[in-house]
Amino acid sequence: MSAPSSLARDLAAIVGQRHVRQSRAERLTYAMDGLPTHRRLPDVVVLPGTREELIAVVRLLAVHRLPFVPRGAGTGLSGGALAGAGAVLVVLTRVNRILRLDHANRLAVVEPGVVNTKLTAAARPHGLHYAPDPSSQSACTIGGNVAENAGGPHCLKYGVTANHVLALEVLFADGTLVDLGSPGGEPWGPDLVGLFVGSEGNFGIATRITVRLTPLPRAVRTMLADFSGLRAAGEGVSAVIAAGIVPAALEMMDQSCIRAVEDSVYAAGYPRDAAAILLVELDGRDEHAVVAEAEVVAELLRKAGARSVRTAADDAERERLWQGRKKAFGAMGRLSRDLVVQDAVVPRSALPAVLETIAGIARRHELVVSNVFHAGDGNLHPNISFDATDPAMKARVEEASAEIMAACIAVGGTITGEHGVGLDKLRYMPLIFDPESLGAMLAVRRVFDPEERVNPGKVVPVHACREWTHGVRSRSGSPNPGAPPRGQPIGAL
C-alpha cells in the first residue's frame, strides 16, 4: 500500500513537525549506514521522542499497512537499517531513557535508543558495566545491538548481546505489545527473547530492554605482542586458547592496519614494522592471579614467535592501546575515499590459512585489504579500501568480498559474526543455508510479522526459500490473508 498524502501530517501530529524529515537533503542523511556500498532513500523519516510516541507511530503505519524500518544510530555495517522507496524510516535515537538500574540484581532496563557506553557510564558507579562493546559503542544504541546481536572485543570472555538480554517489551507491526522473557532470565515457555535477539528488526521493535550488568574487573592487564608474520600471530592465538586461558579480549591487526592507525590521530605506539600485532587483555578479581596468567600468556606468545610482548604500564597506556584498536576503522579512512568493513567467522585453527588466502584475493584484485579482528573468536574483519566513484574498482570490491566469503565458508566458517546479514549478505545466505532452512526462517518471521512490513527485504532471500505452505499463521492463529504471494521478494512490497 502506498503512503497517503496525509502521512507526514499525521506523523507530525504525533511527534511534532521538526521530528518528521521530508526534504531530500534531510532524508539523504539516512540513506546509508556504516557500509558505503548500499544506498536507499526513505520516503519519510520519523523520530519519535518517547515510547508512547513510538507506539502511536507504529499503530498509524499499521492502519495504512505501510512497511517501515527501525533504525538506531545508523552505525550498522550490513545495510540493515536502510529504508527504500515506499518505506518509512523510524529512528529510535530519541527514545533513550535508562529506566532502571538495579545494582542488587545486576540488571538494567533501558529504552532502545540508549547509547551503549552511556549505559556502562551509568552502571560504573555501582561497580558494574554492560559487557558487549562493539567498536562503535560510543555511538551505537542498545536497541541496535539487540537487533544485530552485536559483539565486540570483550565478547570473547563475556559473551555477545544475546548472552546479556534477559527480557524485552516488543512492539509488533500491528501495534501490539508483548513482554518476552523475565528479569531472572528464565523464559515463559520457549526462549523467544533468544529468538528475537539478532532478528535484525524483522520481528518488531524492542521498546524496553532488560539487560544483565557485569561486575567491573578489579585487575586488568593489557599486553601488546608483535610478530614478524601473520601465521605466527595466529599460532600465538591458538596457543593461548589451548592453554585454557580465557582472555577478556584477544585482537589482531595486520601491518596495513597498524600503519593506518599509527599515521592517524589515534596513534597507539604499535610497532610499524610488525607484520601483525596481538592485543591481549586479561582481567579478573585478583591482581596476583591476573599477573600470573599474564606471565603465562607472554611466555606462550614468545614461544609462538612474538618479537616482543609489552604490558601497558598504566591506565593511560591501556586506553591508548585500545583507542588504536577501536578507532582502526576510522584510521583506515586515510587509506582511501571509501571502506568496506567485512565480517566473517572461521574456526580459530583456520585463521593463518584464511588470512593468507585473503591476502592472495587482495593481490589478484589489486585492492588494499587490511585486517583488524577478534582473533580469539575467529571473527575476521577484512577491510577493503576503495573509491566508490570508480565503477570498475567497486566491481572488484564486490568480487573480492564474495571470494573472501567463499574462502571462509570453505573452511567451515560463516558469513557474519556480528554485523548481520542486512542487505549486504542476502546473496550469501544460500551458500550456508539450504532452501528448507531458509524457508523455515521466513515462516518464523511470518509468525511475528505476517505482512512482512518490518524491515522488508532483509536477512532472508525469499527467492531461495522452499515453501512452507502450512507455516503461515497470523498471531491470532488464523490463516494470513495479508501475506504477499510466495516467491515475491519482500522488497517488492
Next chain:
Amino acid sequence: MTILEKVTALLGEGAVLEAGTDRVPRIAPGSPDAVALLLGTAHQEGWRVRIEGAGTWLQSDAPADLALTTRRLDRIPAIEPPDLTATAEAGIGLDQLRQQLADRGAWLAVDPPGLAGRTLGSIVATATAGPLRQGFGPIKDHLLGVTFVTGDGRMVQSGGRVMKNVAGYDLTRLQAGGFGAFGVIVLVHLRLRTLPRADITYLLEGSRAELTQVGEDIAAAGLTPAALELVSPALARRERWVLGVRLAGSPALVAADETGLGAATGGGGRFTALRAEEAHAFWMRLAEGFAVRPVTFRIGGVPAASDELLDLLQHQLGDEWISASPAAGAIRWTGEATVDRLQRLRRTLAGLEVPLTLERAPWPLRGAVGHFGAYREGVGPLVTGLRRTFDPGGGLVVATEGE
C-alpha cells in the same frame, strides 16, 4: 498394514526396538535422514509421535502411536580441540560424550540433572542446566547450532560450528528448551572449553539462612565460582543444608579464588575441601536426585528474590529436595505434587514475574499442567504460531502448555 509393519518397511527391522510397558512401538532411526523419513511418514499418516532419548529423564508415558527414540543417533562426527568445538548427534549419552572430550583435553561445561546416560538431545531440548550454570551460563550458551527435523519431516539447520554467528534468525535458541515442540533435534554443534587444570569443590553445612548469607558474601566479594549451589539436606543426604562451591579453571585463578573464599567467608577453615572422587560423588548425587522422584521443575527469579522463593516453595510444596543457585536466581525442586498445587504455584510465581518450567512429571500431570504456562499476554499466540510452523499436523506429542 500396522504402524509397526509400515515402519519396518520404511526403516528396516534394526530400527524397531522393544516396546515399553505401554506397548507403544519404539522406533530408533539410525540417521538424521531416517528421522526425517519417519516423521514425514507419520505426518502423512496422522500418527502421533512422542520423542524419547535414553528414557532416563522425561517419563516415557505420553499417549502416542509410536515412540521415536534418538538413541541410535549416537555418533560424534567431530571434536576439534584447537577450535574448542564439537559436533555430536542428539542420542549420544552425556557420559560418553564427556569421556571422549576429556580424552582430547576438552570440556563441555554443563552438569545437567539426570542419570549419567542422559542424551545430549534431551539436555538441549529441555534446557536443563545444573550447578555449572553459575559460572558458565545456561545450556543455550553452549550451543553453536543445531539441526532438527520438523513434525512433518523437514530437516532444518540453524547456526553453525564457529564461535560467533549471526547469519539468519537464531532457531537454535528456540530449540533449546522447546521440549521438542518445534521438532526433533538430531545434531548439535557445541562450544567447548579446555579441561580445567584445577577443579576443587568445597562444602559448608549450616542453616539455610547462614548459607544464604555466605553465598551473598561470596558474590559480593567478586568471586567467580564455577558452581555455587545451595542444597537441601534430603537431597545432599546430610543433616543440614549444604553450600557447594566449585572452583574450576587455571591454577592461578583457582588458587586466588580459594584465598578469596576464605577471606570472604571469615576463614576458609569453615569449608571442607573434597577429594576429587568425593566431589564427583557429591555433584553426581545431586544430579541423579532430580531423576528419581516423579515431579521436577525449575523456576528462575532475580538473585535478590531467591530466599523469598525458597520460602514460597517450602510453604506450598515442602523443601525436602531442592537445589538453588542463589546468585543466578535459579531453583530446582523435585518431589511429589498434584495438578492443583502446581497450577496454583505457577500462578503465584507469575505474579512475581517468575516463570515455572515443568521439567518432568507423569503424563497425567504434565499433560494437565504443561511444561510452560501462565504466559504473558500475547505470548500464547506466538507459541501456537511457531508450533504450527514446525509441527503443522500437531503430530508431536508434547505437553507444551497443558490443558
